[in-house]
Amino acid sequence: MFVPFLIARGLAAFAVVLGVVCLVFFLIHLVPGDPVEVMLGEAAHPADKIALQQALGLDQPLHVQFGRYMASLSRFDLGTSLYSKRPIRDLLLERLPATVELGVTALLVALLLAIPLGILAAVNKGTAWDTGAMGIALFGASIPNFWMGPMLILAGALWLGWFPVSGRNGVASLILPALTLGTALAAILSRMIRSTLLEVLNEDFMRTARGKGLPDRIVIVRHGLRNALLPVLTLLGLQLGALLSGAVITETVFSWPGIGSLVVEAIHRRDYPVVQATVLCISVSYVALNVLTDLAYAWIDPRVRLGSRP
Amino acid sequence: MIRFWVPLGVILLWALIALLAPVLPLSPNAIDLPHILTSGSPDEWFGYDDLGRPVFDRLLVGARTSFLVAVAVVGISLVVGSLLGAVGAYVGGWIDLGLVRVIDVFLAFPGILLAIALAGVMGPGIDNVVMALSVVSWVGYARLARAQVLSIKERDHVHAAVAVGTPPPQIIARHLLPLISAPLIVEASFGMASVVIGEAGLSFLGLGVQPPAASWGSMIRDGARYMLVAPHMVVAPGMALMGVVLAMNVLGDRLRDWLDVKHQPRTRRSGIP
Numbered sequence: 001m002f003v004p005f006l007i008a009r010g011l012a013a014f015a016v017v018l019g020v021v022c023l024v025f026f027l028i029h030l031v032p033g034d035p036v037e038v039m040l041g042e043a044a045h046p047a048d049k050i051a052l053q054q055a056l057g058l059d060q061p062l063h064v065q066f067g068r069y070m071a072s073l074s075r076f077d078l079g080t081s082l083y084s085k086r087p088i089r090d091l092l093l094e095r096l097p098a099t100v101e102l103g104v105t106a107l108l109v110a111l112l113l114a115i116p117l118g119i120l121a122a123v124n125k126g127t128a129w130d131t132g133a134m135g136i137a138l139f140g141a142s143i144p145n146f147w148m149g150p151m152l153i154l155a156g157a158l159w160l161g162w163f164p165v166s167g168r169n170g171v172a173s174l175i176l177p178a179l180t181l182g183t184a185l186a187a188i189l190s191r192m193i194r195s196t197l198l199e200v201l202n203e204d205f206m207r208t209a210r211g212k213g214l215p216d217r218i219v220i221v222r223h224g225l226r227n228a229l230l231p232v233l234t235l236l237g238l239q240l241g242a243l244l245s246g247a248v249i250t251e252t253v254f255s256w257p258g259i260g261s262l263v264v265e266a267i268h269r270r271d272y273p274v275v276q277a278t279v280l281c282i283s284v285s286y287v288a289l290n291v292l293t294d295l296a297y298a299w300i301d302p303r304v305r306l307g308s309r310p
Numbered sequence: 311m312i313r314f315w316v317p318l319g320v321i322l323l324w325a326l327i328a329l330l331a332p333v334l335p336l337s338p339n340a341i342d343l344p345h346i347l348t349s350g351s352p353d354e355w356f357g358y359d360d361l362g363r364p365v366f367d368r369l370l371v372g373a374r375t376s377f378l379v380a381v382a383v384v385g386i387s388l389v390v391g392s393l394l395g396a397v398g399a400y401v402g403g404w405i406d407l408g409l410v411r412v413i414d415v416f417l418a419f420p421g422i423l424l425a426i427a428l429a430g431v432m433g434p435g436i437d438n439v440v441m442a443l444s445v446v447s448w449v450g451y452a453r454l455a456r457a458q459v460l461s462i463k464e465r466d467h468v469h470a471a472v473a474v475g476t477p478p479p480q481i482i483a484r485h486l487l488p489l490i491s492a493p494l495i496v497e498a499s500f501g502m503a504s505v506v507i508g509e510a511g512l513s514f515l516g517l518g519v520q521p522p523a524a525s526w527g528s529m530i531r532d533g534a535r536y537m538l539v540a541p542h543m544v545v546a547p548g549m550a551l552m553g554v555v556l557a558m559n560v561l562g563d564r565l566r567d568w569l570d571v572k573h574q575p576r577t578r579r580s581g582i583p
Contacts (some may be wrong), residue, residue: 156539158538242421243420
């Protein structure tokens with residue numbers, strides 16, 4: 001049963017990716033404004049404009065451009081950067097490790113903060129602990145990355161001097177960006193963990209576990225949390241999107257040399273092929289991450305892959 | 311009650327400032343060179359920025375920017391999204407199928423990534439910000455409206471309306487949309503918060519309103535360069551932004567409890583619970 005599920009899920013994801021490719025292409029090409037004029041400035045010589053148009057293939061009708069674009073994509077050729085004149089694929093591969101490193105660390109930070117906070121709130125439901133923990137979570141969700149980042153720089157780098165202000169140079173430089181990116185996710189996750197754990201706490205097996213005399217800690221962690229984390233896993237896949245788009249801003253704040261700051265740099269340099277390819281790359285990784293979480297979920301929970309849901 | 315009135319007060323204050331900003335005696339662009347980067351003093355509480363402009367005046371004008379963008383984006387995407395979602399769900403067939411596919415594609419862009427790319431390609435400016443954020447936000451309302459209409463379209467009163475020959479547009483407007491307004495209102499109140507963050511985020515990246523116009527996001531960006539000498543330039547707009555967003559999130563939570571909207575986890579595909 002697992003294989004058909006896998007195939008169906010993969011096909012659906014492929015369709016979405018195709019849609020994403022079309023949407024990105026047409027949005028960038030149909031948006032009002034002439035990229036050539038933007039790149040060269042309004043005062044540019046007409047002959048230069050025509051030359052650049054031809055070089056970019058923009059003088060061709062839209063469907064021809066689209067065909068060429070799809071053809072090169074199918075060869076995993078993402079085009080060439082207008083700014084650095086290098087293949088975009090190389091640019092992306094160069095930047096990818098930094099983003100993965102930041103994303104994974106931020107995810108760990110988020111889980112380390114969210115799991116205790118969620119348990120604390122759920123176990124002490126309705127008490128001051130619950131209100132306090134959820135208040136912290138609400139605060140965390142309301143602080144945008146681009147403010148959290150500068151504040152952490154101010155406190156951790158300028159006042160305390162423990163961490164570098166920006167850049168990617170060793171473990172110390174990873175901490176502030178990961179905290180910035182992780183706290184927002186932690187806020188959302190802790191609320192989810194609280195609500196799913198609350199549901200599980202009322203289950204019969206929890207009463208049984210308590211009844212047979214297990215200590216509270218084991219009941220909560222082994223019987224409660226393990227079941228509560230299951231739905232959280234699916235939601236985590238979706239929240240990774242928040243992480244990815246948050247990375248665009250966080251990487252810019254900290255001059256972290258990842259994919260996110262590449263998008264922003266490319267936008268400011270009017271390097272449209274790079275913008276297009278990077279947005280595509282981020283969206284495709286997001287879709288892929290979602291497929292992976294779905295598969296992980298199906299793998300862990302047989303009810304999903306066997307089609308009979310509780 | 312405090313969790314309702316306090317956030318409501320904050321939001322009303324924000325709206326009032328935004329609406330009154332043009333008639334208030336503000337000078338957000340007045341340059342006062344001797345005061346460059348000076349922090350708060352009794353006559354100018356919030357100090358001055360790197361060009362010697364009063365931070366307080368710029369905060370108030372920035373409130374207007376974020377308010378206008380938030381109202382416009384939530385307005386546009388609420389109307390477009392809920393209409394498309396409701397029509398798709400009610401009509402069904404290939405129209406609905408097409409809508410679902412389109413929604414899936416838009417949801418494949420994480421967060422405001424698509425808005426960042428669009429705002430970047432369209433160039434800066436407040437109307438482009440509104441357009442870019444609307445392109446991203448309508449999907450949420452469409453998905454919600456579709457799901458809600460699907461759950462109520464087989465109710466007796468709808469069948470009765472069909473039986474007496476009510477035309478479909480009227481069924482959607484009179485018999486379906488009013489019944490699904492509660493979850494849409496809750497979604498819109500959270501939507502406001504994310505649009506306020508979105509606008510400030512785009513402005514932070516330099517893709518929002520252009521100087522000398524003020525936005526909380528661009529104020530944070532300008533201030534980040536002078537953090538050691540003038541932290542007030544970052545602290546003030548950030549506090550304003552956080553206050554408004556926190557107020558909306560708290561209010562959204564309250565509304566959700568009151569209107570008894572079941573918490574909708576943001577799952578998007580049907581295969582998984």
